[in-house]
Amino acid sequence: MSQPSAAPIVERVDAGHRYEILVDGKRAGLTAYRDRGEQRVFFHTEVDDAFAGQGLAAALVQQALDDVRASGKRIVPVCPYVAKFLKRHNEFADIADPVTPDVLRWLETELD
Ligand SMILES: CC(C)(COP(=O)(O)OP(=O)(O)OC[C@H]1O[C@@H](n2cnc3c(N)ncnc32)[C@H](O)[C@@H]1OP(=O)(O)O)[C@@H](O)C(=O)NCCC(=O)NCCS
Numbered sequence: 001m002s003q004p005s006a007a008p009i010v011e012r013v014d015a016g017h018r019y020e021i022l023v024d025g026k027r028a029g030l031t032a033y034r035d036r037g038e039q040r041v042f043f044h045t046e047v048d049d050a051f052a053g054q055g056l057a058a059a060l061v062q063q064a065l066d067d068v069r070a071s072g073k074r075i076v077p078v079c080p081y082v083a084k085f086l087k088r089h090n091e092f093a094d095i096a097d098p099v100t101p102d103v104l105r106w107l108e109t110e111l112d
Contacts, residue, residue, distance in 0.1 A: 006023075006024060008021050008022060008023050008028065008056060008059055008060075009021070009022045010022075010059065010060055010063035010064065012064075012067055016032075017032060017033055017034055017035075018030045018031060018032040018033065019031050019033075019060060019063070019064040019067070020060075021047075021056055021059065021060040023051060023056070027048075028047060028048055028050075028051040028056055029045070029046055029047035029048060029051065029056050029057060029060055030045070030046060030060075031044070031045040031057075031060055031061055031064050031079065031081075031082065032044045032045075033064075034107060034110045034111070035073070036076070036103065036106055036110075038072070038073050038074055039073065039074045039075075039076050039097055039103075040068050040071075040073045040074065040075060040076070041076040041078055041103060041106075041107055042061075042064070042075065042076065042077055042078060042079045042082040043078040043079050043107055043111070044079050045057055045060070045061065045079050045081040045082060047060075057081055058085065061081065061082055061085045062085075062089075065082075065085075065086075065089075065092050068095065069092070069095055073095075074095045074096070074097050075092060075095055075096045075097065076096075076097050076098075076099060076103055077096065077099065078099050078103065078104070078107060083099075
């Protein structure tokens with residue numbers, strides 16, 4: 001019988017502009033961002049197929065957003081998964097900003 005997995009761990013990887021979720025020490029998913037002043041703009045979330053549907057994206061985004069709050073920053077949910085998460089988690093409404101055309105233009109140049 002295999003051992004039960006340890007609880008997943010979420011880490012902020014500043015150099016890579018992302019948060020990662022680790023399962024048994026292996027990266028199972030990430031949510032990527034760029035900082036625009038006090039705004040942390042989330043633009044992509046992914047979980048490896050092997051780990052899909054276990055709630056890892058939800059755990060990852062929850063902890064990433066908790067970290068944004070702890071850092072005194074604000075959230076911009078360009079990533080559709082993060083946008084959907086925010087709709088279900090009103091506790092972040094006070095630190096969420098809308099996705100504007102300005103943000104999207106800025107993000108495009110950042111990611112070029
Ligand atoms: C989206 C993704 C990160 C979800 O990972 P996961 O660990 O399986 O997600 P969870 O188990 O925490 O949550 C599953 C939920 O994600 C939702 N979801 C799946 N793809 C989605 C998408 N593209 N946009 C928004 N929500 C999505 C599912 O509908 C499900 O919702 P439910 O809770 O209402 O059933 C993963 O499927 C993935 O990497 N997809 C490919 C990349 C992608 O489309 N990323 C999102 C936009 S950047």
